[in-house]
Amino acid sequence: MLLRKKKPAELPSLEETAEDFTITDGEKYVDEIFESDMKISRSFVHPHLDEEEYEENYARAIKELLATGEHKFFVAIDGYNRYLGHVWVCLRTDTVDFVPVAYIFDIETLFPGRGIGSVLLERAEGWAREKGARKVSLRVELDNPALEWYKRRSYHERAIVLEKEL
16 A cells, blocks of 8 residues: 655645734744844845845844843744744843833834734833833834834833934
8 A cells, every 4th residue: 555645734824823823932933033124124224235235234233232131032923833023122221311221122023903013012011021121112213104103002202313424
């Protein structure tokens, strides 16, 4: 009798399973987090860099960010443990108030509007509270539609970042 290998069952699409997500520690998803972030962040880069230059600069920036502070990643996954989004939070000392502050370095979801980002943000804020952070801070570009999303979640403008091209 000839044995045939069973074809693995096809999984439903991520879009179909994104409604039923859970949040988990993201450390084992770090490669996926940075792969996703590198793709998404590429659209925000203003200087004209070729792909190799972009990847080198991205890797250097991530390495520098990871060099200080206490970092935590949370990931939204579907019922098949597939990545749907993440939040990256880092605990540091604020350079103005000199209190522990949690910096949200990154929050991204593959499917906006499904509550994934809100739950990720709540989890990051909860972790920050547990670690003794007195506040949470993040940077959002003025033209980023997420700015209003953050304001609806009680984030407010504390400072303005000024920059000048050299």
